[in-house]
Amino acid sequence: MLDTWIPAAEAASVALAREEGSAELWREVVAPGEAGAAATRSMVAVRGRTARLGERSLGHVGPAAGSDADHRDRQATDTRRNQHAG
Template sequence: MTQLDAQQVVFLFRVIARRLADARVELGALDGAIGDADHGTAMADGFAMVVQSGAEAAARGTAAGDLFAVAARAFLNAVGATSGPLYASAFMRAGQRFAGQTTIAAEELPAIIGDFAEGIADRGKARPGDKTMMDVWAPAARAASLAAEGPLARLDRAVVAAEGGRDATRAMAASVGRAARLAERSLGHVDPGAASAAIIIAALRDGLAPHLSGGHN
């Protein structure tokens, strides 16, 4: 069982941050269609701060399991938009699972998809079908919880579920959040929060794959 130390957990955060930075313009365009076009910047900046704060904490000797609480504070401080408290809650929920652990078994990290889904749902109160990031996190969490399969297979299924959930938001009318004011006019547009959630899950899968049995780049 491969154990990831604090520096390796920060590397996972960095993989996600890079993907979101690459998608900054695309996510902004999606948000511009039904929001105020700041989602790409918010997510990229938020995860960049997660990486910076996580790296500083790891250098000070913070345990791998405690980096999720560090990430929660960093994201919330960096992002004042709606996604700030939602992802802060997600990181805090994951942090409860691993608190105090010097290292984290790579095979256990797919479980954070469920933790993120629970934290976001508890804070935001959205449900699948509301045209939000929960249309990605909820089905991905179900896929990642299939105990009969290995961790890499669960992550693969989570990515497929995330992409399906993201694409499904195109046919939904927003009922919560800022996009709800557009109602039926939000039809035909992918929800930006769902799009960024799918990016995070795919990046998590790719960052963890080399550490898992049968993993590959």
């Protein structure tokens, strides 16, 4: 999960330093988080339940990383939707 959190947090820090609004901030953190999640495809899981798969986990997005990236994407979508509605 840190594979998504660290790049997203770094992007959020940059967006906050530029004093971006909430919709812009979320837009900035989605892509780095998704890229971090995608990078887990090339890793063998060593933590969590997926670690039981060993080498068979290679080639698949880590479940926590994928879930976290999806959550961040939904948050960004909801924030944009709420700003346009109000």
